[in-house]
Amino acid sequence: MLTANSLTLWQLTRALPGMLSGRRRQRAVLRAELAALFGVDVSRIGLYDTGRAALRDLLSAQGVGKGDEVIVPAYTCVVVPNQIPALGATVRFVDVCAQTLGFDWAMLEEALTPAVRAVIVPHNYGLACGVPADLRQRWPKVAFIDDAAHGFASRQQGTMLGTGHDGAFFSFEYSKNLSGGIGGLAIFPAGMTAPARDLPEVSCLDQWRLLATLKGHLLSARWPLLGRLALALYRRLGLIYRSSDAEVSEGAPHPVRAMPLLSAVLVREQLRHLPAILAHKRALADRYRAALSAVPGIRLWQEAAPGDCHWVRYPFALPMAVADKAAVARRLSQACGLNIGVWFDDVIHPAGSWRHGYQAGDAPQGERLAATVLNLPMNVAVADNAALTARLRRLTAELTRLLKENKA
Ligand SMILES: Cc1ncc(COP(=O)(O)O)c(C=O)c1O
Structure with missing residues (x-):
């Protein structure tokens, strides 16, 4: 599978020396760059190890908790619903609309009840959509959160996806629009700020794994045989990075962690291009x-x-x-x-x-x-x-x- 969508081997190599300036500096600069790109205040930008972790913090910030329901599109990745029971809330699936790959707004509204506290709005494959303004007005207590994991830098009628609703999250995982190996971005809604706390860090060994896995994918994209050999070698050495099996097979939630330094420098490099x-x-x-x-x-x-x-x-x-x-x-x-x-x-x-x-x-x-x-x-x-x-x-x-x- 060709991944690392927007990254090249050259950019990967060029970005690595940036790690010498340290994670705090790299993350601070990346937050400022993303704030400028999206036209929002830097205090609204949160950086995480994954999009799913960003979702969890957005839901918490919206006060989603015990007894609440969260609507999830019934055409998504398992790691999205996984984050909801961890907050004490219940997952409710609502069908998507084949014409738009997003929700049919009338069908969504039929599913809304006073117990629904948040709706995860899909933008599958990067196709951006806007929640109708009158629907949002009728349901002022519902937070409409963009799952923009597939649509970094997509626009909806000229507006950057992720700035029009009640918060948004993006993914920088290998196969997404920009690749940091892993990585997530949350844009908190106007009037809220990203929580200012020190999050647990991704281990140094896992960052080596990320680097090896990315390199294997990038080699495969150019020279398939060399890439396959590299990936086989990294696998033998235990250097392939992947999500925990329990997230897929048992619906286990993913912990909220900070964006790795490696991811931050790689995303910055791709932003330049x-x-x-x-x-x-x-x-x-x-x-x-x-x-x-x-x-x-x-x-x-x-x-x-x-x-x-x-x-x-x-x-x-x-x-x-x-x-x-x-x-x-x-x-x-x-x-x-x-x-x-x-x-x-x-x-x-x-x-x-x-x-x-x-x-x-x-x-x-x-x-x-x-x-x-x-x-x-x-x-x-x-x-x-x-x-x-x-x-x-x-x-x-x-x-x-x-x-x-x-x-x-
Ligand atoms: C639609 C969708 N939302 C969210 C995610 C989660 O992103 P991440 O892997 O960065 O947690 C993914 C993919 O993994 C996805 O496909």
Whole structure:
């Protein structure tokens, strides 16, 4: 899987000496840079080891606690609902809308009751949406918190995603728009400030693991064989960083920790190149859109004004549900040489995760998306050139064959 979306090996190497100035300084400068980018006061910026930790602090700041309910989109990653029971609150899933990949606002409003204290608003794949102003006015006690984990620097009608509602969180995990290995950002709503306390630190060994894992991914993006060898070696040495298994299989909450120094310097390095990164990805998205819209039956999400969406990966949906989406992704990847992804492979991703009470059939649209949506890489390592044209031609040919087979 091609990850580290926006980071290059050169940038990784360039950023490392910055670690010498220490974590407090690097985090302080990053907070100031992010505040300037989002046009908010620096006191509203919180930095964490993950997006999920940022979510937990946002929910706490909104006073979510025992007896409260929190609405979560039924098309998300398990680490999002995991943070809610830890606060004494209850998870309630609400189906998403296939047209927008976000909520159907009328359906969401039907699910609101006085017990609901917060709604996690999805911006899946980076496609930003705005909660209707009249809905927010009718429910003034409900905090609408943006899950902007997939949409760093996306915009909603010209406004930076994450600044329009009651707080937002972003992720800098390997595969997200900007990669710090891991990392999270919270933007607290106007009138609130990020808690000023010293958070527990990610261990030094785990930062070495992050560095090794990132390096393995970056090598794989350029030289697949070398990357595979490096990753195999790091695995043998116990140097691969991953979330705890209990978070996926038991729904365990993730602790709130500080952003690692390594992540801070890497995110800062990518911020310096943000305009070029966004321009490159816009060009990729245009190429993907042009190629896929020529295949009848393939669904795309084109509503975002060009340039407004910083896609984390570029989603497209098959017209039919497939039992083994991973096998289809492999077939398409082999045919075209592009890495076709399967996010999300279940209403609560990844498949096999803790269900938080979700029953099959509760969210038909989320289930349909999980069975039909595939995605293309939005990665700076994918060049916009003649080779991409050839790969996209092979992809559309294989897709056309696949759809024919399913009609027969
Ligand atoms: C939609 C969504 N929200 C939140 C997260 C959590 O981000 P992090 O891994 O930084 O905690 C993820 C992915 O992991 C995600 O896909």
